[in-house]
Amino acid sequence: MENLDWKNLGFGYRDTDYNVRCYYRNGKWGELELSSSNQISMHMGATCLHYGQEAFEGLKAYRGKDGKIRVFRIKDNALRMQSSARGILMAELPVEKFEEAVFLAIRMNSHFVPPYESGASLYIRPLLIGTGPQIGVKPADEYLFIVFVMPVGPYFKAGFKPTDYVIYRQYDRAAPLGTGNIKVGGNYAASLVAGTRAHHEGYSAVLYLDAREKKYLDECGPANFFGIKGNAYITPKSDSILPSITNKSLQQLALDMGMTVEQRRIPVEELAEFSEAGACGTAAVLSPVRSVYDADVDKRYFYGDEPGPVSLKLYQKLINIQYGCEPDPHAWVSVVL
Ligand code: PLP
């Protein structure tokens, strides 16, 4: 095992020993290749540099109490990367190749998978880019798929502590019929101004409204959003949000606990009716929302300085399954090593 301060990792880039690469040339994917370099060399006309042919994924591997290393819902990430590829006309990577590459990257860097006690995990970043040159706006003929990994702590510094979110109506991360439902770099570029302003003003992230009407909740910068009302888990339905695998999992866990699940349009004013709210995603896990400040109308919705009971229960159930501490009734985890 590496000698790192596992408990205080934070969510930042860190080199590990190996990454896995696979090239698409002449209409087909090649064999997986192992690399120990963090550099890539590519054509200056590559479409990823000019026309945004870039998609990525994020998933995690967890070391359990039993010492085994598990990944969570890897097939869903493979399928979502295919959906992203279709959305911006890139070559689709077969699911098996995606899984093989992720498994290999984990095994080759297994000493970077944090110890169980640290509560940290190994973040896995699959990346797909157009590497072939074009100067007209056209898809590339060549692609590169890379998987690199790094140990990480919580995305929001506070970890499982409620933090503050903000609504600003003057920014959108994605257009109503745009690319918000796929995981492409352009969405994140579009979120940088608002996200950086939110950080400067003391918020964890922006809670976006729907871009068409500015009436309904969409999602947080790097995570989906949910609210709890009575016995219901309520989460936005929108064509411009990323279908979060964590959110889908929390919905299932809520049903398993006897709650009801509503996936529907949520008017912004309904924020006043939730007893708890949360942001959810691979990096965010379940990050409780302390408050949402609607900056344009100067109104604050407050949920609490401590995580609510439903959020706590959902969080514990989710991480217990991810770390292999509880039965996995929906077959979400795969043992890697
Ligand atoms: N929404 C956005 C915009 C994201 O970047 C992410 C992170 O992947 C999520 C939601 C959460 O998705 P998941 O739970 O699949 O990680």
Ligand code: COI
């Ligand atoms: C993730 O949760 O994996 C993400 O991709 C969110 C963020 C780091 C972009």
